[in-house]
Amino acid sequence: MREHTVPGDPTLAVRDLGGDRPPLVLLHGAGGDSAGLLPLAERLRGAYRVVLPDLRGHGRSGAAPWSWAGALDDLARVVAALGLDRPAVVGGSLGGMLAARWAARQPECPGAVSLDGLPVPSRPDQLAGLDPTRAAAELARLEAVFAGMAAAMPDPAEADRLRRAMADLDLDAACRALAAPLLLVLATEDLPAQQPFAELYAAYRRGTLARLTAIAARQPRLRLHPLPGASHAMLAERPDRIAELVAGFLAERP
Template identity: 45%
Template sequence: MLDFGGSGPQLLLLHGLGGSAEGWREFAGFLTGTHHVLAVDLRAELPWSWDIALADIEALGLDNPAVLGMSFGGMIAGRWAARHPECPAAISIDGHRGGLTAPANYPGLAPARVDAELAELRAVFEAQARTPFLATVFDAFLADDTIDAFAKARCPTLVLLATRNIQEARDFDELMAAGRRGVERDLLAAAAANPNLTVTKVDGTHGMVTTRPAAIAAVVRQFLPPSAPWSEAAGRT
């Protein structure tokens, strides 16, 4: 675990798939003025499951930190929010729904086209799954719908949604845009039913932590409690 220092309540950062705790260094610097910022290297070997990922965080023995994750780490943060009402805050930076889910999650595109493009996208990811660990995580990460967890958030929870595609996904621009529409539709419905959940759109891509670190950190600081932990009933709308 990396300790980036700072004063105030603890804030634990969870990286994206294939990342590391070290990758948070620049972003963490924008948060140490108000929080004691820590980052952990997520498990990168078998056995692995969402439950194991959560147990790994619990085993760190931290002092009830706020939890912030990006992408894959944000999906873990969503599950944390559903299980830990005592958590001061949980934040997901564009981590919500895997990229290979049902055609109904891609509004505006014909189901047959969605199926065809998802098959192409799956082939791209499978080519990258060069280890048993990656194969296992990809299966969960790509087909999972963490929106169900956000709908059950029991602590103040913020989801930041990207509004633009990353350049690397240009071959699937329309599919990715449709996927974002579906995520926004379903997360806003979840937020309407759960006062603990806040959904905010951000002018940026999935890589917003890298491309706009100061701006994203400012949004995070505004949401995080400055000192005393929040109660479950103190969720934001």
């Protein structure tokens, strides 16, 4: 494995498993870094040259205010600096959201995979089947938890900026605008930390699946795969199955 530093603002740290196989970029989630994706990278390296950047403000990369435009430009810098030709892009959580945005922007991408890269629930209309008054109360309770978590971070302002960007992402619009194929793997179970909000998250998953299913009926580049028995931590829970899904989806593409 080689280590690269991509210059610019911010500088970006990249792990590169090397080889002459088709390139695949793995993107980690919020609060993590590329090291957490190495088990998945090892499962994919036989078929791909796997490259793992640390996103801006994470791991060994430089600090910079989070924005989707900035993060997409960072990814483009990594692709150019390492000479990657039409890389596939796979990400979990925040990285999955970024992968979906990349697929909406890069028609030459052979395929992208988002592993439960969903916006943070923030509006009652996202919660299918939940009474609006109850939905608003549960969202307020969830917001208080998230605000407390952000306040405990080393940079509370940047943590809050990232959280709000994740809540404001219009995933539906990105899926409608796909220029490249996207597989969206969806969690079907709660994390332990989500269990106190089980009613909210169940309603959110129902609403999300219904909306995306309607979009997929009109958008042939979008494929949905709810993963039985998997939570938002599916990368840690089901690494072999995730690797199979990624490899199988990308094998369908030239």
